Amino acid sequence: MLPTRRPSIAALLAIGLMVLPLSGCSPEAEPPEAPPTVVDSHVIRGDNGMAPTRLSGRVKAAERTALSFEIPGEIRRLPLDVGDGFSAGQPLATLVEDRYRLVADQRRAERREAEAVLREKRQDYRRQASLAEKGYVSDTRLDAARAALDTAESRLARTRAAQALAERDLRLTTLAAPFDGSVSRRRVEPSERVGAGQPVLEVISDREGFEVETSVPETLVGALEEGARHRVILPALGGAGTPATLRHLGTQPRSSNNYPVILALDAPPEGIRSGMTARVALSLAAPDGDAALPVPLTALVHDGEGAAHVLRIGDDRRLERVAVEVVSLDDGLARVHGALAPGERIVARGAEFVSAGQRVALLGEGPERYN
Structure with a gap:
């Protein structure tokens, strides 16, 4: 039996050097692509040019108004309360009229006095005119009688006007309803003093x-x-x-x-x-026939200073940023103008957590996936 020869150390090193280049030439394995993010989506629907x-x-x-007295005074009666109805012409409030009644009586007395003075001056003028025709009085005296008559006539006209104003003020102590309606608010209470033009009652009409x-x-x-x-x-x-x-x-x-x-x-x-x-x-x-399209409020991403955008989902499921102008807000929807069209799909919520260019998957399509 022949003895076994063991390889030398030099031979083993040579074999190892030959193996190292071969192992270094093997390609590295690329990391797998991250799964697409699942998003909730919304399909844009048209509005036929009308946006409710x-x-x-x-x-x-x-028809409503605030009623007030044209004259100042103290409230005597205010019989109606809030919600009470009334008819046109019905008294709604009255003032204490004693002072206005006394003034009216005084003006009537002044008128009667002026009427008496006028009768006296008219008789005197007629007498002087008759004497002047006969040459018994001078023209100066006749002119004086004529002037006195004119003064008496002016005084009577003045007292008649004063009496009319006093009687008018007396009537204005009663505030009458201008139409059929009801009381919506009481602004004052009985025994309270009010100024001319100060609102007393607010009323609404039943006719309009x-x-x-x-x-x-x-x-x-x-x-x-x-x-x-x-x-x-x-x-x-x-x-x-x-x-x-x-x-x-x-x-x-x-x-x-x-x-x-x-x-x-x-x-x-x-x-x-x-x-x-x-x-x-x-x-x-919509202005100029350009209909505003409805999108969910949650689809808007606000860029600051009033600018906003949405993320459109392309056919390849990649996101595209689309700038929009918000026209109105209504019940969870925003109506926007922008480069969008009915039938296109956008990210409905969570748009702030994804970005343009990113590939996504649609919620409810394909196997269930959790992010």
């Missing part, structure tokens, strides 16, 4: 129906026209709705550049009251 916008408003009587007052932002003013018909919903009456005609569109803004709008209710539902809250559904025609 809901606003909050308040019901008011179409009701209207709703609301306000719209400046971006929607151009889409409204007087005479256009919209819809008003009254939550206090179980959500009863009624058509309404736009009667007035303000030309001066209120706070925050909101313009006042008044709509007349065409068919007020039974039980309506002034002061009720209302929801106004305005049908706004």
